[in-house]
Amino acid sequence: MLVDRSASSCLVVREVSAPTPGVNEALVRVASVSLTLDEIESAVQSAPDGAQLGHDFAGVVETAAKDGSGPATGARVLGLVRTGALKERVAVSTNALATIPDKVGFSYAAALPTSGLTALRTLGQAGGLLTAKRVLITASSDHVGLIAVQLARASGACVSAAVPSREHEVLLEDYGADHVIVGDLAGASEFGPYDIILHKNVDSPLETAANLLRPGGVCVLRSVSVPRSVPTGVLDLIAARRGRLRGFSLTASLRREPAAEALNRLSILVATRSITPHVEVEASWTAVALAVKQMRRRDHLGRCVLHL
Incomplete structure (x- = not known):
């Protein structure tokens, strides 16, 4: 699927060159x-014509990697690519592939990679065991937040989830949050202070979040450089509490540590129902325009899964 602004939906299905796998890539x-x-x-508004969509996918290995690494031919797999997952075949490094357990369908598997890896590794930035720790997740109403709530709860933490509106409250409770804070983040003080806070970015009320941190606690920012983009006042506030502020970038994380092992862990957690990806809309890939309309009408907290 390509971006084409001459089309009514700006997205079209067209033939492209077949991928040629490298020695460590599976087809x-x-x-x-x-x-x-x-x-x-974002693709429709700013990507150039011809740009391909998609990072997260699930499918079947048609040809195993020549170097013998990764899943065998015929294996059901999930994985991620830098771009261009939304096509019939992709060549993927075996470092970014994991086998799908028998109990997990393609929909959940495809919805897992980026959100699951971000949630898992963001929590990992806090370090150590989560058992009995108080965890606050301030962007709980997006898919990364929903997965993070479930991972923290499954690890034995007491989880507080902050959401912008009451319509998300029941969903977060269903996904395992012990407490749901609606609207003003200051309301989270009732259930704090917190050992770990997962915060989305510096544009949201970071100073309020920092005030909720327990002395010696950790605040992790998703997709934010620390300390370059963080206000000095917030850094001083966290330092006064002997706390730590860390940033997280999935792209940088994948350069340091390949995704395969973490994807395997996440898929097992889905198979055992410890976590459940939130699939908001499912449709054929030829009906992407209709799927987008459905997402816009809903809260789009989860993922849109397109089937080929």
Whole structure:
């Protein structure tokens, strides 16, 4: 699927050159791809014509990697690519592939990679065991937040989830949050102070979050450089509490540590129902325009899964 602004939906299905796998790459026949509404609208608004969509996918290995690494031919797999997952076949490094357990379908598998890896590794930035720790997740109403709530709860933490509106409250409770804070983040003080705070970015009320941190606690920012983009006042506040402020970038994380092992862990957690990806909309990839309309009408907290 390509961006084409001459089309009514700005997205079209067209033939492209077949991928040629490298020695450490498997050729995967794609069954399902997941996207967020932001991914789709960003591509439509700013990507050049001809740009391909998609990072997260699930499918079947058509040809195993020549170097013998990774899943065998015929294996059901999930994984991620830098771009262009939304096509019939993709060549993927075996470092970014994991086998799908029998109990997990393609929809959940495709919805897992980017959100699951971000949630898992963001929590990992806090270090150590989560058992009995108080964890606050301030962007709980996006898919990364929903997965993070479940991972923290499954690890034995007492989880508080902050959401912007009451319509998300029941969903977060269903996903395992012990406490749900609606609207003003200051309301989270009732259940704090917190050992760990996962915060989305510096544009949201970071100073309020920092005030909720327990002495010696950790605040992790998703997709934010620390300390370059953080206000000095917030850094001083956290330092006064002997706390730590850390940033996280999935791109940088994948350069340091390949995704395969973490994807395997996450898929097992889905198979055992410890976590459940939130699939908001499912459709054929030829009906992407209709799927986008459905996402816009809903809260689009989860992923849009397109089936090939």
